[in-house]
Amino acid sequence: MNGGSSSILRTLRLKNPKLLLLESCSKLSDLKIIHGHMIRTHLVLDVFATSRLIALCVDTTLFKNSSSLVYALKVFSQVPSPNLFMYNALIRGCSDCENPGRSIDLYIDLCRLGLVPDNLTFTFLIKSCTRLVSLVSGSQSHCQALKRGFDGDVHVQNSLLHMYSSLEDVKAASQIFHSMKCLDVVSWTTMILGFCKCGDVGSARRLFDRMPERNMFTWSIMINGYTKAGRFEEAIELFELLQQEGVEASETVMVSVVSSCGHLGVLEVAERVYNYLIRNSLSLNMALGTAVVDMYARCGSIDKATHVFEELKERDALTWTALIAGFAMHGHVQKALHYFSKMLNAGIVPRDITFTAILSACSHGGLVGKGFEIFDNMKRVYGIEPRLEHYGCMVDLLGRAGKLEEAEKFVLEMPVKPNAPIWGALIGACRIHRNAKIAERVGKTLIQLLPEHSGYYVLLSNIHAKANNWEGVDIMRGMMKQKGVKKEPGCSAIEIDGKMHKFKTGEKSHPEIHKIEKKWEEIVMKIRLVGYTGNIDDALFDIDEEEKESALHRHSEKLAIAYGIMKIGAVAPIRIVKNLRVCEDCHRATKLISKVFNRELIVRDRNRFHHFKDGACSCLDFW
């Protein structure tokens, strides 16, 4: 009887078109038809046939929602004496569902029935523990595997590697890794992933270089590790190595590469990477398409971002958000609003970051009423509870519009405890509108929150100085000395022939530094003729910005601009990316440079893009 069951199934498969579905059904109703047929023909009593049905139900490549798993459990509950294959299938199915704890119950169940688990049981069980984020169940499963003699199985060991490193015990993972007799690609890759997860990209890379063979997963995980760690240049370098080795990149790995280009703001590299995608006919799926839109926007090419967006076949909320955030960054407020309503009309449900994007657009455009309307809808219509970022946007919105008292009130009354960036937004607004009174209050709060940040001591000290409060100045200076505070160093980058040139404030180590300084002197002479004073008297409110101008301490941005004028042909725009906000003096100087040298300069700072042209800036002097 048992021997004949597969032939029954095979015969039925051929004779009955419904059973053909067994291999190709994708709806729960298909499964039910098959199940019904099996009941009528008593095929359900055939353990082999029912096993196949259950295995089919838990196949996540066919069924994405959990209802088919529930159905599998139902079928299973009616089987008088289930076998190990069924248990394995269900344990695997549960490891992918929202309640992976069920796998453990099933495991206990099968042991109680006297069934003997095999290596596959443990791979699925351990995966469930990983998903459960339970080191206790994980260790227990590990013990069970040991007791049953499967601790030498590569699959089981690899599952354990993944489990321990996912549950933040890389040491345990590493111990297993080093004790393993047989390491395959998955072992190496999983260990690399483990190191990446805990931020030890260096160790990850050492393994990567040592391993005997790599596949696409390995490349993808290593490159993504660099991206996640904010080491974008290394991510791109590794992508270049991948090409040299003749490996064909996957869509997944390209998401990391593309996003690294975006973070660095390197347009030439971005173009090369985009061409690579086209040349290798990689499909712009949702993840990759979104990453490309984001990349072009961050590289200063909002038109390309829009173009790519329009050509995409599928878009989700994050795709729309990437474009809207791009418009916000570039100060294209109306476009941001236009695409926001287009998105809503298309029936796409916005996510929390969508609101961060659209609210920041409103703030760049000074649209207070519109911003508040959207902020209210966010809660009322979409049920999204505002997070600190959203409150930050609102403070920005009020602040930039000059409503400083309201902004301060808003901060004091918000239901969540304001953090440093919120107060920072408020003090930034005080800077724009020269409000020393509120700035003093906020500055004190900020010093308490961020005692190691020197900017606020300087600010308060400057305010005291202006008010002739010399005692206050002394106190601030004393506190600064005592805490030994440092500012985040300013750093600007310029891309020339696809290569990044980085300048730090007061940079001296660049091989052409003398030429660059000379060039800057020449630039200053020319812009002085049209009114540049290099005046730092009103630097009272400089907070995030770099140290004051002096013979040695040049702002990184000015060095980068000088270098750009030396190296980049007269028609091409000069593109600069910097880590801090543009300071007022640099902003003024850059506007004049754009006029005197008749050049376009595109500067991306911490918050947004500044397009300088004909003596004016796209931010309209509010940033």
Add this chain to the structure above:
DNA sequence: CGATGATCTG
């Protein structure tokens, strides 16, 4: 009899 472990946008 059958199947297996590792990735992914802000």
